[in-house]
Amino acid sequence: MTAPPFTTSSFLATRRGKLVLALLCAVGFLDFLDTSIVNVALPSIARDLHFSTQNLQWVLSGYIVTYGGFLLLGGRLADLLGRRLILVAGTALFGAASLAGGLAPNSGTLVGARLAEGLGAALMSPAALSILTTRFNYGTDRVKALGIWGAMAGLASVAGVFLGGVLSGGPGWRWVLFVNLPACAVVLIAAFRLLGPDPNHGSQADPSGGRPRLSDFDMVGAVLGTAGMLLLIFALVRAPVDGWGSARTIGELAGAAALLLAFGANEARQQHPLVPPSIFRIRGLPAANAAQVIAMAGFYSVFYFGTLYMQNVLGFSPLRSGAAYVPVALMVTVSAVICTGLIPRAGSRPLMVAGGLIAAGGVYLLSRLPVAGHYWTDLFPGLMIMAFGLGGVFVGVQTAANAGVPPSLAGLASALINASQQLGAALGLAVLSAIAAARTNTLLAAHTARGAALTAGFHQALLVGSVFLVAAAVIALRATNTRGEPTGEITGVLLPDSPANTGEADRNGPPGVSGGRDRAADARGPARWPAR
Numbered sequence: 001m002t003a004p005p006f007t008t009s010s011f012l013a014t015r016r017g018k019l020v021l022a023l024l025c026a027v028g029f030l031d032f033l034d035t036s037i038v039n040v041a042l043p044s045i046a047r048d049l050h051f052s053t054q055n056l057q058w059v060l061s062g063y064i065v066t067y068g069g070f071l072l073l074g075g076r077l078a079d080l081l082g083r084r085l086i087l088v089a090g091t092a093l094f095g096a097a098s099l100a101g102g103l104a105p106n107s108g109t110l111v112g113a114r115l116a117e118g119l120g121a122a123l124m125s126p127a128a129l130s131i132l133t134t135r136f137n138y139g140t141d142r143v144k145a146l147g148i149w150g151a152m153a154g155l156a157s158v159a160g161v162f163l164g165g166v167l168s169g170g171p172g173w174r175w176v177l178f179v180n181l182p183a184c185a186v187v188l189i190a191a192f193r194l195l196g197p198d199p200n201h202g203s204q205a206d207p208s209g210g211r212p213r214l215s216d217f218d219m220v221g222a223v224l225g226t227a228g229m230l231l232l233i234f235a236l237v238r239a240p241v242d243g244w245g246s247a248r249t250i251g252e253l254a255g256a257a258a259l260l261l262a263f264g265a266n267e268a269r270q271q272h273p274l275v276p277p278s279i280f281r282i283r284g285l286p287a288a289n290a291a292q293v294i295a296m297a298g299f300y301s302v303f304y305f306g307t308l309y310m311q312n313v314l315g316f317s318p319l320r321s322g323a324a325y326v327p328v329a330l331m332v333t334v335s336a337v338i339c340t341g342l343i344p345r346a347g348s349r350p351l352m353v354a355g356g357l358i359a360a361g362g363v364y365l366l367s368r369l370p371v372a373g374h375y376w377t378d379l380f381p382g383l384m385i386m387a388f389g390l391g392g393v394f395v396g397v398q399t400a401a402n403a404g405v406p407p408s409l410a411g412l413a414s415a416l417i418n419a420s421q422q423l424g425a426a427l428g429l430a431v432l433s434a435i436a437a438a439r440t441n442t443l444l445a446a447h448t449a450r451g452a453a454l455t456a457g458f459h460q461a462l463l464v465g466s467v468f469l470v471a472a473a474v475i476a477l478r479a480t481n482t483r484g485e486p487t488g489e490i491t492g493v494l495l496p497d498s499p500a501n502t503g504e505a506d507r508n509g510p511p512g513v514s515g516g517r518d519r520a521a522d523a524r525g526p527a528r529w530p531a532r
Contacts, residue, residue: 165322
């Protein structure tokens with residue numbers, strides 16, 4: 001495998017580097033935004049397009065299903081075919097689907113457009129993140145870039161709820177989709193102007209460094225992995241409607257497990273696997289992804305239940321309930337900036353653990369909301385505490401999950417961390433909404449007032465959400481405590497099953513990667529690293 005050029009100066013310090021980082025973070029923001037922007041607009045969409053209550057959820061869930069289901073495929077395609085190519089293709093599809101959705105004359109067209117949007121996002125997001133991790137590889141550049149990217153997940157989730165309320169209460173719900181069009185146009189223009197071709201995009205499939213051969217692509221793995229992820233997320237999305245104990249839910253979960261097991265068996269014997277097993281031997285990466293799944297399950301549902309509480313219990317308008325999350329977005333940003341500065345000194349693990357525990361405390365406060373509550377005294381404190389903790393979780397997870405990942409697998413690693421976000425969101429909504437609905441229905445059957453019954457259901461769901469965040473903090477103890485060291489391949493250390501690795505294991509390599517020493521790296525001398 002040909003190592004990428006060794007970076008001896010800061011790309012982030014240049015004007016072009018800052019523009020590239022802004023472009024990549026804009027892509028991440030756009031993808032994360034569309035997960036939540038339609039939430040507040042759902043009642044208006046249901047009225048205009050005559051959605052049934054059962055089918056309305058697919059305006060939100062359709063995007064999550066295809067986004068999460070195709071992420072692994074999108075990430076690997078970025079590694080094999082070129083990251084700029086996949087980023088541009090995904091952005092074009094995302095923009096076209098947004099236009100179709102905004103013009104949708106009926107419910108079926110809108111759901112189809114949201115499914116296509118999710119596919120476009122599954123191509124865009126891992127391509128953008130892998131460009132970020134491979135372009136910003138000098139000194140603290142990677143820490144700063146990943147810190148800003150990590151903030152995008154929390155910031156966009158909050159901003160989506162706010163913008164959804166503003167747009168649906170102003171020009172109309174169709175603008176929650178039309179707003180994507182100018183953003184996509186800017187991304188496409190900037191991608192061609194700022195991003196050059198990938199220097200080693202074919203190296204995984206062709207040792208000569210040329211374009212990958214079609215015969216080398218793991219088509220069986222692509223089908224099994226994508227089908228398994230699609231079915232898993234679909235089952236989680238449908239479980240609250242069909243019931244966790246229903247034959248349909250059990251069958252779908254069993255089918256997803258069978259497909260994913262078959263996918264794992266296929267990857268173990270493939271010469272060119274879609275997901276090389278070596279990526280899971282990078283120390284701390286599985287723990288970082290697992291922490292992300294559980295943390296997202298705990299916190300993402302807060303916006304869902306918080307919006308329902310404000311609108312259905314307190315009587316807030318869509319615009320007012322959206323505006324209630326503006327301070328949350330600001331706090332996530334402030335926290336992310338602080339935590340990015342702490343990583344070179346404290347490392348990523350303390351931030352994930354402390355952030356998870358702080359966020360759990362905020363969600364626990366929200367689980368005690370009164371029926372006749374007030375925003376500033378009852379909602380605001382818990383939301384602010386949760387937001388401050390989430391900044392640490394997002395920045396720490398992104399840094400730890402990308403530590404030690406060589407550039408040749410950067411797209412796949414990016415897909416894994418983004419897939420963990422979508423899987424966590426689907427899991428959290430499925431489990432917590434079922435808990436809330438069961439408690440609410442029990443109280444309604446006992447003739448409890450509707451507001452009190454809804455609030456009691458939210459109490460139980462949010463309490464479990466706080467437990468999820470504590471569990472995420474515990475899992476984070478097993479993640480890599482990276483301070484932003486360069487990746488193994490940048491410093492010349494290869495993965496164990498790399499075709500170029502024929503040397504003995506280097507025990508002194510960077511944390512998270514084991515493998516043979518690259519003689520070219522030895523000739524270059526030690527990596528330059530700013531003194532701390």
